[in-house]
Amino acid sequence: MGHPGPQIRGPKRTLRLIGDAFLWTAAIAGLICIALVIAAQIFNVSLIMFKTGSMSPTIPAGSVALMQEISASEVKSGDIITVDRPGDLPVTHRVISVEPIDNGQWRVEMKGDANVQPDPLPYDVVEVRQTMGHLPDLATVIVSLGSPWVLGGMTLGAAGLVTWAFWPRSQRTGTKG
Template structure:
């Protein structure tokens, strides 16, 4: 005759007698390894992200601190700033100019010129200064002085990258970069969604392959 089940008998049962719920096994092996192509795609995505952050920072600096970039196509400031360099410059009032500064002067109907200041004289107003300049590679000063109310002073320069930056303005280069970035994004994210769906299906089916 079967023994009746009472509340007391249920309370006296040991918790260890209850069988633990089955835990689905985590797939290992080939599914857990990362393909070399995936590593390359992730690295390219990180590079693109870093480049995007740098562009955002430059835009913010241009509007808030008037910091921009200029490229050197000639070697008039060699060896301090050789041809092919990119300099980071900041616009400052003429009253901040000192002898020895390397500054960029904007000229009407001509390209800007970046040379070293050799003299500073007061101008017609309190905001104006009359400066003379000379390139480090030049034996003589520029042929005439410059009357300025503001200039762009060189903070620092990076040699050899002007060609790369100038090349990015080419429409064919921009098109190739856009196509490459699109390919990397699709390659990086599309397979991840497929793997997630397969893993979810395996979980619903009880872990069967």
């Protein structure tokens, strides 16, 4: 009966197990990212980062919210929605009134929870993004991942893992007697 192959022992075995764990983790993270992108397309969801505190304390600055695109006809007073503004950043506030106008459009008045006054003008919309939930302080983490130093470190780490994974290994031959 032949020997099943070389046995790796000691520090080399530990390093190999750690490397394998990192590779499996990276592969699973990649699959999760692909699944999330597909789910986002199928369920029409996206993420939005909050730079200001106009929705505090409900949604503090630095939060990330999960948003789903819906028809404006589904919006109710009290909902937290995001409307796009041509030539400007989108705004996310609480709906204080909604009424149909014409051609499938709805007029929505909104106010930030931390604001004293409602938004100066109503928004005429067909579709909006409704807040499904949020995570405080996640925007800070996401923004920091965009740092050149972090991106460079992740690139070097990934290159090191790929190099390590495909580096030729010496094969010991022989059998134990």
